[in-house]
Amino acid sequence: MLSGYSLLRDPHHNKGLAFTHSERDAHYLRGLLPPTVVSQELQVKKMMHNIRQYQVPLQKYMSMMDLQERNERLFYKMLIDNVEELLPIVYTPTVGEACQKYGSIFMRPQGLYISLKEKGKILEVLRNWPEKNIQVIVVTDGERILGLGDLGCQGMGIPVGKLSLYTALGGIRPSASEMVFSLATCMDVLKVITGSFFYCPHGVSKLNNIFTMCLPVTIDVGTNNEKLLNDEFYIGLRQKRATGQEYAELIHEFMTAVKQNYGEKVLVQFEDFANHNAFDLLARYGSTHLVFNDDIQGTASVVLAGLVAALKAVGGTLSDHTFLFLGAGEAGTGIAELIALEISKQTNAPLEETRKNIWLVDSKGLIVSSRKESLQHFKKPWAHEHEPVKELVDAVKDIKPTVLIGTSGVGRTFTREVVEAMASFNEKPIILSLSNPTSQSECTAEEAYTWSQGRAIFASGSPFPPVEYEGKVYVPGQSNNAYIFPGFGLGLIMSGTIRVHDDLLLAASEALASQVTQEHFEKGLIYPPFTNIRKISARIAANVAAKAYELGLATRLPQPKDLVKYAESCMYTPAYRSYRNYQQIKKQ
Template sequence: RSPKQNYGEKVIVQFEDFANHNAFELLAKYRASHLVFNDDIQGTASVVLAGVVAALKLIGGSLSEHRFLFLGAGEAGTGIAELIALEISKRTKVHVGETRKKIWLVDSKGLIVISRKDSLQHFTQPWAHEHEPVDNLLDAVKAIKPTVLIGSSGVGRTFTKEVIEAVSSFNEKPLILALSNPTSQSECTAEEAYTYSVGRAIFASGSPFDPVEYKDKVFVPGQSNNAYIFPGFGLGLVISGAIRVHDDMLLAASEALAGQVFEENFAQGLIYPPLSNIRKISAQVAANVAAKAYDLGVATRLPRPENLVKHAESCMYSPVYRNYR
């Protein structure tokens, strides 16, 4: 029996850590008929998009003006890339097939280009663009000149001194996201990002790093942690009684998280809010996700609550014992 047969239409199935070809196939198979969510593909993408949107306040320009280069073309890389392309499409009203062209991926064989299309897995094929072959990350950085460099490769120390210097040579403030876990697999350390960019990089990572002092300034690296999204995302689905997960809900979650980064965070070079505020952040994410579910007509808890943030907060579990004496 399926979970839906046992628990009904509104049971949420959240899954992760599957081999990437299985994860994409399962998500594609069930997303139209079940309330299903993959944290590796969708949760990671939503958190990273939020960081990129928040970082625009520091690096300048609109989302569509930036060029993105990924190291890593698995679940995380392609999931993040697709959500960025969808957000650019939403903001510019340009078809997603066109906005994908602002995003380039590098895998173990080099830049993903059109001449490699037949040998690529189906989920990487949309990222095969017109360009001559480039077989390593450094040359890809020099050729593409990205403003945003994102690592989701699971391979440590791949953002070398030369790579960071190259991306810093044509960006006043390069955005460098080293997302791989654990710390030993991070594409670079916070210290390397700030040192090799001469203190100009905006940096966040998947693993935690301590603040870095460089030339009498203290830089605080943010952590791109899925805990910012999936608890609030799940709560948004529950309080709206959503029956499907739509990409627009992921965009709504990202926008809510980006909206929780304030001036005092930006002053430290942070593109994520402190995790100590997670309950408040999760309520905002839940409210935005629920609002989108109502707008899309996939919510079943009616009537729609007047104040979704307050409603989300009232539905949150508080791990506190009552005092009966």
Template sequence: METTLKEMRDAAPLSGVDSKTTVGGGVEDVYGEDSATEEQSMTPWTVSVASGYSLLRDPHHNKGLAFSEKERDSHYLRGLLPPVVVNQDLQVKKLMNCIRNYQVPLQKYMAMMDYQEHNERLYYKLLIENVEELLPIVYTPTVGEACQKYGSILGRPQGLFISLKEKGKVLEVLKNWPEKKIQVIVVTDGERILGLGDLGCQGMGIPVGKLSLYTALGGIRPSACLPVTIDVGTNNEDLLNDEFYIGLRQRRATGQEYAELLHEFMSAVKQNYGEKVLIQFEDFANHNAFDLLAKYGATHLVFNDDIQGTASVVLAGVMAALKLVGGTLADQKFLFLGAGEAGTGIAELIALEISKQTETPVEETRKNIFLVDSKGLIVKSRMESLQNFKKPWAHEHEPIRELVDAVKAIKPTVLIGSSGVGRTFTKEVVETMASLNEKPVIFALSNPTSQSECTAKEAYTWSKGRAIYASGSPFDPIVYNGKTYAPGQANNAYIFPGFGLGLIISGAIRVHDDMLLAASEALAAEVTQENFDKGLIFPPFTNIRKISAHIAARVAAKAYELGLATRLPQPQDLVAYAESCMYSPNYRNYR
């Protein structure tokens, strides 16, 4: 190997320096590092050999102290590690002890990112085996704080940053990414991160976090995942004035300039990775989210988690809740606080499911679903001023300004919050719901925890323990009148990893609404009687990989049924096939 390197270096001397300069002590400076000055250029030589020192710094192959005696000999690791050999299970135990010693969630997040950068398989084994404990750390709610402080805590950058500087060169940028077989891209422009607003380039924490869950919960191999941030600037004055901000220091590009960059990106992705790569839009502002989904839904395999993923998981929760409430989906009356991506997306999927169950036109099934936005109830008299995505929900009704008055007038059985505004389900609102229903269904979905429309404690206390409650961010179990209530979490992580896996194993080329309905039905079917006995309307995350496999199977089956699958012939047992395709984080033996 040394001869080969010498030949390479002799054939291509370093630019601006003598490639064989002798420095003090007679050491040959083949890289020119000691003789180069700031004015002189040098070539940044790198040699990738999976052995020795470089192996310990390769997160894809590093095993740390788990390298066997034989591996240490054959891969030149002797002396580079302490003499002890430990197994992966003991490494997991040690790291969990370290994580639990941190008191601040952001410190735990940073520790997890550090593990991911140093030992990929150990990171995923840690996450898979402790998913309920670590999910709030790598995802909601801690990831929101991480995005706010991303410029200060950023270590080794993850994913691709495509800014306006790269306009006209996006395909070249994609080719800079080392992995060539990409199956899932999660992309954001950072304009509407959780309930935190415009975080610009620092929104990268969201695609990174989502793709960790694609791997841990859905079994998509890490090398097939690509996080992307499209940086068109930010309107966040605090970030523009922050010396540690990592993005473009300009106000957001809009209109044609924005559309051209997004179109170049979408075209380049298809050209570079083919039409079966899943592109998940994440945390785009309403005005762009709906447009992008409508524009590219017919030409690309695209999915918006805020619109479609949230809708699918909430529909599953409502369907499961009916086992406790009684009646059918068509018997319910729905009231939403919030008419953005999440609210209208959930409303439409519920209307589609009722339409499917009752064979009634969706225009009819929408009539029992009411939405309240910042100006009050969405009604026909407001039609001219409404954004297009709100217009299907403008019903014949007198205008109502306040939520509590809307609850009293409409008498909903299900109240769903997706407003992004905390504490909007007041005591009066919850008590009114409880006075109208024996078991009021109340979903406070806004993230992070501080933005939740009401807490689990408030919902159970104000409803005297009768509410069937779910939130977007996790809440601890609540004790009320001597009884323990386990609040559900309508977490998109129940749906999107299995949904994506289903698209991939079937080779789907488009997303269809019926696939989302299939995912909801599959998730609702995973809630056991034991879960219902505890008041749970979502299954525990401890079994999430099995759940994801069942969701994937139902989604794949629907893709085959609709003629959208390209991986032929269809496997006989789709659940078993989904499980067989899942990434395993267990260490491999090296020759």
């Protein structure tokens, strides 16, 4: 049981000036704090005031990370209560700059760093992490961070940011140590006290619902980024990236150790791996582990949700539309495949047929059948019969898509000519400019609305401010994976799902699309506001869990009667708990 100075230095339990006088007496805090007692709400108000004084987003990011290391509950309370304002700070676009400068701003490790130096000892490394009941791992090798390229070990900012959103938006508990300390939460579950250990007569299953924890991991195999290799502040291995068998063996040892240490139901989310590894890892471990690639599957699910919602404004079904992608990597092909799967599900048409209305453009032009022999395996399903076309604008004019989707990672590629061409044969062209961060977006919201004379239905990966065009204000939507993965992960965990199936992704998309109302459409939105994200995540979790039970993938039995209420009951809330003296607990 923590007390005194140690308690004030423990982020899981520290409440700062919110410790009551009785708590200060019970835990030897007298004299270690000023005499004033303040509420958590006032602490949030003060911190938001301080953060708003910073003009540079990276300074705001560093302030938030510092708070997370000092007072975990206050960090999450702030993030939940101010999600629309703080989301761009703790995640995209600011997290991209944070990763680029991670070596310079690095203060205290927030996850596990597993490098080639730990080969043969990864299980031992995992056991060095203080939390033992990990249920969600976000892992990156840093090779393709957002649209910024190879950032090596400094990609750790991505797993840290993702897991913060798992907790704030999806209610996944960040750590378990607070549970032992928090009598108010634990007394209904933990009844028997022996020394300093708690035993639960209700069994492990109920504890698993409550003791959910997150672990950020970076796999460091080197970097091909010369700038980082020559940077004196770089924190990773100073060598070129390992590839081939050496790389595969390290990843396999990691995946084996994860399953051995944390069990069958630990969710491993692959994040920002390069194309040549991302698809192979998903294929290799999808049948043996509970794995999810947010760049391939999460992006696909959130984009599909936006498209389904947009149909209410443009009319027709998915099968009535023609899709053209700029970018044929993880995101582009992942989105395309999920669209094809949904159309196949709706029409009972073979998947090979539903793919024919979906076209992709890569760096060499339109993907067509005459290029098939030279294509990477994940592009081959999209090689249709057509004459070669090199330029995007020519592909737009030839294919005449109703939906244009950018996943290229190259900024300003949706030129005026491209957008005007889309508007020339579509009353309401759907334009999704998804590349992150903002500097890599294929076009801005202002460009999309202006060049389409205000007729475009637009969404982007990074946030853009509202745009006024000819007296009307347009609010651009944000096709952010944060809509999907927190609720998706919660659904997997609360149902005890052991494998990810494509139908679970479709279930998540359907749940998100159902949250878009007529009021949102009138503002030009195809996604609901982030202010309601916790309720949205609960509905996504319920839909995903229901599908998992239907498919026989769920292991937590019996199935709860009301999955939405059950999801909400499983969600972590960051309100402060009342701490009691250990002797008082022992007497009870």
